[in-house]
Every structure is written in C-alpha cells, then in structure tokens.
Amino acid sequence: xxxxxxxxxxxxxxxxxxxxxxxxxxxxxxxxxxxxxxxxxxxxxxxxxxxxxxxxxxxxxxxxxxxxxxxxxxxxxxxxxxxxxxxxxxxxxxxxxxxxxxxxxxxxxxxxxxxxxxxxxxxxxxxxxxxxxxxxxxxxxxx
Numbered sequence: 122x123x124x125x126x127x128x129x130x131x132x133x134x135x136x137x138x139x140x141x142x143x144x145x146x147x148x149x150x151x152x153x154x155x156x157x158x159x160x161x162x163x164x165x166x167x168x169x170x171x172x173x174x175x176x177x178x179x180x181x182x183x184x185x186x187x188x189x190x191x192x193x194x195x196x197x198x199x200x201x202x203x204x205x206x207x208x209x210x211x212x213x214x215x216x217x218x219x220x221x222x223x224x225x226x227x228x229x230x231x232x233x234x235x236x237x238x239x240x241x242x243x244x245x246x247x248x249x250x251x252x253x254x255x256x257x258x259x260x261x262x263x264x
Contacts, residue, residue: 209252
C-alpha cells in the first residue's frame with residue numbers, strides 16, 4: 122500500500138477528529154450544545170456519504186465492476202448490520218434514560234408501582250435487542 126493510499130484512508134478520521142475539536146471548542150466558548158451536536162451529525166453524515174460514494178465511483182471507472190460487486194455487497198451487509206445495532210442501541214439508551222428516572226420516581230412514591238414501571242424500562246431495552254437480532258440475521262445471510 123502506498124503512502125497516498127494511507128493518507129486517503131486517514132483523511133475521514135482526521136476530518137471527524139477536527140470536527141470534534143471544533144465542537145468542543147465552540148461549547149467551551151458558550152455556544153449551544155444542540156448546535157454542536159447537529160454539527161457533529163452533519164459532519165458524520167458527510168464523511169459517511171463520501172466514503173460510500175468513492176468506492177462505487179472507483180469501481181465504475183475501472184472494468185472490474187462486476188468482480189467487486191460481491192465485495193461491495195458483503196461490505197454493505199456489514200454496514201447495514203452495524204447501523205441496525207448502533208442505531209437501535211442509541212434509541213434504546215434514550216428510551217431507558219428517560220424511562221428509568223420516571224420509574225424510580227414512581228416507585229419512591231408508591232412501592233406497588235414497581236412492576237408497572239419496570240415494564241417501560243424493559244420495553245426500551247427491547248429495542249436494542251431487536252436491532253441486534255436484525256444484525257444477526259443480516260450477517261447470517263452473507264456467510
């Protein structure tokens with residue numbers, strides 16, 4: 122692998138680290154945290170889109186598009202499995218983060234409400250399990 126290839130692979134990481142540093146500096150100066158989060162999401166989406174488009178453009182330019190189609194398909198399966206697991210875990214974390222304090226508060230007021238309150242926390246955790254099951258199903262198809 123040449124030095125140019127190594128630099129090309131390191132470029133998205135450097136860009137994302139730079140956007141994190143800019144966001145941290147902006148929040149420390151008193152800017153909105155919500156705006157910094159949206160900046161982070163936008164920069165991640167941009168890097169993701171560029172990294173997804175570049176291999177397809179490179180394979181379309183050469184005559185090896187059919188040979189690399191199988192490699193791209195398995196790579197897309199890995200990305201789909203990672204997205205299913207990652208996004209479902211983020212959603213489950215948000216759900217549990219909102220439901221657990223409410224369940225603790227309801228239990229402290231009425232100990233009989235524990236059974237009803239813990240169901241909502243378990244429903245939030247179930248979202249992450251469903252994402253993991255979907256990613257297992259995706260990964261079993263490429264083997």
